[in-house]
Amino acid sequence: MTGGAGGIGFAMAQAFAEAGMKVMVADIEADALQAAVSRLSEFAPDIRGTICDVADPASVERAAQASFDAFGRVHVVCNNAGVAAGGGIDQISLDNWRWVIDVNLMGVLHGVRSFLPHIRAHGEGGHFVNTASMAGLHGGLGFSPYGASKFAVVSMSEGLAAQLAPHGIGVSVLCPSYVRTRIGESGRNRPGRYGASQPLDPNSPSAALVAEIARQLEAGLEPSAVAARVLAAIRDNELYIFTHPGMRTEVEARFAAILAAMDKVSAP
Ligand SMILES: NC(=O)c1ccc[n+]([C@@H]2O[C@H](COP(=O)([O-])OP(=O)(O)OC[C@H]3O[C@@H](n4cnc5c(N)ncnc54)[C@H](O)[C@@H]3O)[C@@H](O)[C@H]2O)c1
Numbered sequence: 001m002t003g004g005a006g007g008i009g010f011a012m013a014q015a016f017a018e019a020g021m022k023v024m025v026a027d028i029e030a031d032a033l034q035a036a037v038s039r040l041s042e043f044a045p046d047i048r049g050t051i052c053d054v055a056d057p058a059s060v061e062r063a064a065q066a067s068f069d070a071f072g073r074v075h076v077v078c079n080n081a082g083v084a085a086g087g088g089i090d091q092i093s094l095d096n097w098r099w100v101i102d103v104n105l106m107g108v109l110h111g112v113r114s115f116l117p118h119i120r121a122h123g124e125g126g127h128f129v130n131t132a133s134m135a136g137l138h139g140g141l142g143f144s145p146y147g148a149s150k151f152a153v154v155s156m157s158e159g160l161a162a163q164l165a166p167h168g169i170g171v172s173v174l175c176p177s178y179v180r181t182r183i184g185e186s187g188r189n190r191p192g193r194y195g196a197s198q199p200l201d202p203n204s205p206s207a208a209l210v211a212e213i214a215r216q217l218e219a220g221l222e223p224s225a226v227a228a229r230v231l232a233a234i235r236d237n238e239l240y241i242f243t244h245p246g247m248r249t250e251v252e253a254r255f256a257a258i259l260a261a262m263d264k265v266s267a268p
Helices: 007-018 030-041 057-071 094-122 145-167 183-189 205-218 223-235 248-263
Strands: 023-027 047-051 076-079 126-131 169-175 240-242
Touching: 007 023, 007 030, 007 076, 007 126, 007 223, 023 030, 023 057, 030 047, 047 057, 057 094, 076 094, 094 126, 094 145, 094 169, 126 145, 126 223, 145 169, 169 223, 183 205, 223 240
Parallel strands: 023 047, 076 126, 126 169, 169 240
Antiparallel strands: none
16 A cells, blocks of 8 residues: 555555455655554554655565565555645646656556566456546646646556456556545655755745645545545446546536547548
8 A cells, every 4th residue: 555654545554454454554754654554553463564655666666575575465556655746837847747757657657567466476366556536537737747647547547457357457546536635735755856846926826726726625525435435446346436426527528528529520
């Protein structure tokens, strides 16, 4: 479980542990990781923690090895760690783009690369849950590294599901809308190699968007509700996991525009 020390990842780790699963919690934030492991260990004996930066393939490889060493065979892998950074079209630095893409997209790829050979080798089947977002299904956030990374995770998960189904390995892509977590404070886990985050001009449209997102997060769904949906979706091998009612309206306009554009091309 990457990004398992807080938010949605912690809630999933808790739900999995309550369901009797052994869980390796992997996270970049050392204090939060320690606190998460000790909270879960109060009621679940088979909880371990490992420091992991999903942007670094070697770090993910070490986390995978720690999981094999602790538990033997691994069956469920949640590539959940994610960060958000944005700003207007003129304000997003290349460092922001690299950080968000490295964590949200490459982090998922690293998880698949490190665990897939193991799951295929033991032959007992398994399941990948890749955390995307509703921001991976419509362009509402505009020219944003977050949206770009999440569209990529949806696409990658769809392709992975088709390729792994014949091997008895399921894939789900988790697409929540707003959930009450600390994603709005992602900068707390920004490694120095990506430079410092640039403060937004408080009078800019980007600052207004960030403030609105913070309001939506505060009023968002509880992470435990997301976790319960994920557990059910793994059991039923569902590809798309939606968590909020009323999501249709968020995608209908985009899908309608795509279909209308296609209809402009008349048949020969
Ligand atoms: N909160 C929402 O409204 C929402 C909506 C849709 C999707 N998501 C996605 O859910 C996932 C979890 O986010 P959250 O909302 O729980 O936020 P969060 O900030 O509460 O939790 C994210 C966790 O990921 C960890 N993390 C950050 N960078 C990492 C790295 N490089 N390597 C390993 N761990 C790292 C953090 O320490 C933290 O424990 C993310 O992929 C996010 O994009 C969140």
